[in-house]
Amino acid sequence: MRNHKELKKIATQVRKNIVQMLHKSASGHPGGSLSAADILTALFFDEMNVDAKDPKKANRDRFVLSKGHAAPVLYATLAEKGFFDKVELDTLRKTGALLQGHPDMKNIPGVDMSTGSLGQGISTAFGMALGLKLDNSSSRVYTILGDGEIQEGLVWEAAMSCAHYNLGNLVAFLDYNGLQIDGKNEEVMNIGNVADKFKSFGWNVIEIDGHDFDQIFAALDSAKESDNKPTMIVAKTIKGKGVSFMENNAGWHGKAPNNEEFELAMKELEVEDNE
Numbered sequence: 001m002r003n004h005k006e007l008k009k010i011a012t013q014v015r016k017n018i019v020q021m022l023h024k025s026a027s028g029h030p031g032g033s034l035s036a037a038d039i040l041t042a043l044f045f046d047e048m049n050v051d052a053k054d055p056k057k058a059n060r061d062r063f064v065l066s067k068g069h070a071a072p073v074l075y076a077t078l079a080e081k082g083f084f085d086k087v088e089l090d091t092l093r094k095t096g097a098l099l100q101g102h103p104d105m106k107n108i109p110g111v112d113m114s115t116g117s118l119g120q121g122i123s124t125a126f127g128m129a130l131g132l133k134l135d136n137s138s139s140r141v142y143t144i145l146g147d148g149e150i151q152e153g154l155v156w157e158a159a160m161s162c163a164h165y166n167l168g169n170l171v172a173f174l175d176y177n178g179l180q181i182d183g184k185n186e187e188v189m190n191i192g193n194v195a196d197k198f199k200s201f202g203w204n205v206i207e208i209d210g211h212d213f214d215q216i217f218a219a220l221d222s223a224k225e226s227d228n229k230p231t232m233i234v235a236k237t238i239k240g241k242g243v244s245f246m247e248n249n250a251g252w253h254g255k256a257p258n259n260e261e262f263e264l265a266m267k268e269l270e271v272e273d274n275e
Contacts, residue, residue, distance in 0.1 A: 017076035066121025067146035119154030148180030163202030210235025
């Protein structure tokens with residue numbers, strides 16, 4: 001596709017889907033879902049080899065949402081891509097519903113890994129990428145982590161392993177919005193210079209604006225040239241992107257909008273959609 005105007009419209013619709021499903025469920029995680037919408041739109045609507053009609057095809061690219069609590073952005077994207085009917089979004093977190101609070105690979109079409117415990121997603125992505133490499137597969141693995149998530153030691157064990165095995169078929173995004181559930185990363189647990197850390201672990205590191213499609217695709221193209229190193233794309237983002245009262249506000253990490261907030265958020269996103 002790479003029609004950036006069209007991709008922006010899709011990303012805005014993904015954000016609308018997120019706000020609508022969280023309002024319906026009265027629970028969930030809007031901040032980190034909204035911040036990742038442009039990245040997932042770029043991946044599922046352009047970059048990745050996936051087929052909504054054949055979600056388990058052997059030669060597909062894999063995607064792992066390592067920050068599993070941001071499931072709404074994955075569900076919103078998968079529904080928009082046609083992996084399942086959008087009516088399912090209205091049943092988020094309901095008993096017996098398809099879409100629960102964290103991704104479920106056994107039941108949800110398009111979900112390659114069940115995630116939720118932070119750090120386990122990138123560890124699984126490592127295993128997938130290694131397996132594909134051993135099979136001489138051309139498929140690639142994409143994952144997205146939260147910046148608060150990389151406070152987990154498990155992340156760095158996986159990072160070390162990915163570099164050791166020269167997994168050039170693995171691309172990770174860091175959703176670097178600077179906030180986590182308890183406030184600013186630097187105050188909760190300072191993660192320091194993330195780019196330098198991953199470079200020291202042997203990764204190909206690219207820093208971008210995570211809301212700029214030109215930069216997202218340039219980074220993805222560059223990652224393909226890194227045959228013997230995994231790529232970490234450090235994407236500077238805005239938590240709550242697209243909804244003014246949620247932006248850069250840690251309080252919106254894990255709460256749903258009430259009726260008034262829902263109406264205001266949807267009006268703002270409608271304006272963005274018409275620009």
